[in-house]
Amino acid sequence: MTSCEGAAVSALTVSVSTAPSPDWDDFVRTREASIYLLSNWALLARDVFGHHALFVEARHADGRLAGVLPIVQQKSLLGNFMTSIPFFNYGGALADSREARFALMDRARQIARAARCSYLELRDTDPSSDGWSARTDKVTMILQLPATTDALSKALGSKLRSQIKRADRETIAVRTGGRELLDSFYAVFAQNMRDLGTPVYPKRFFAAILERFSEHATLVVIDHQGVPSAAAFLVIDGARAEIPWASCRAQSKSVGLNMKLYWEVLRHVIERGSTSFDFGRSTMDSGTFKFKKQWGAEPQQLYWHRWERDADPAKAGVAAKESRLMRYATSVWQKLPLGIANALGPLVSPSLPW
Structure with a gap:
């Protein structure tokens, strides 16, 4: 059953529900907004992982939507926190005015406080000046795409082109598709996550995305000597691709399959008509940042606004201890046999603060 409650904020009414209103997705689609603000992404977290999804809406006096904010609560032995939205880089409040935006954010903060969450995180691309603190340790890397792959090849330069062509000396096959490639994608992804020391998502998570967003989701797989060895999951929304x-399997990087994978991905999205490509989030000057930078991508600051129940600076020592514990857990996970990591990962990953 859907639950609702409302509170008047100036000329706006802010309500909270366990299901989106019928006009939610139309509001998102008619604005320059992230695809992840569409209601089905928060519902995905609910339906696949059992998380608590809430839909915060602001409306004008005449009933028109003024703003939307999806939030997902992850509650387990590993913690209790809320995010807009987890598993992806983008979320936050989408509104047609500053007043509506802050009304949504304030209501979300009230919800998180009442639910006794340790924190609330709103994953915005624009800063707030309304007293919210923000994580700014991450950027997303954006490449403006030329109209043709020939133009892209010229822009990349000879060194990068030679690294891409290295893979062509191997016995490789490139496959692009949807659900039929999921097993191949997941075999590569699961091994890579274990190697990184990170619990893997369950395969049903990706299957649900491919089913619910079949017009947006695409898989690219490169086989090396008949074995899936590099793979990518793409989300394409009009001119924007991510x-x-x-x-990429570790043993396949030496023959350039990681470079070949990104080339094939960029070629595919250009042919689909994309004009910008999002390489995903990175820490400035990290290894992944430099890898993305060499393709011509430029950093775009992310502002992940946060409310924390206990923001006492004296707790910094506790945070440092937790960081050491995380590094230890990562090193242990990397040593697990692949079969055990693949069995345990889907049990742990849904509760992590992705």
């Missing part, structure tokens, strides 16, 4: 997940 690569939320990409993996």
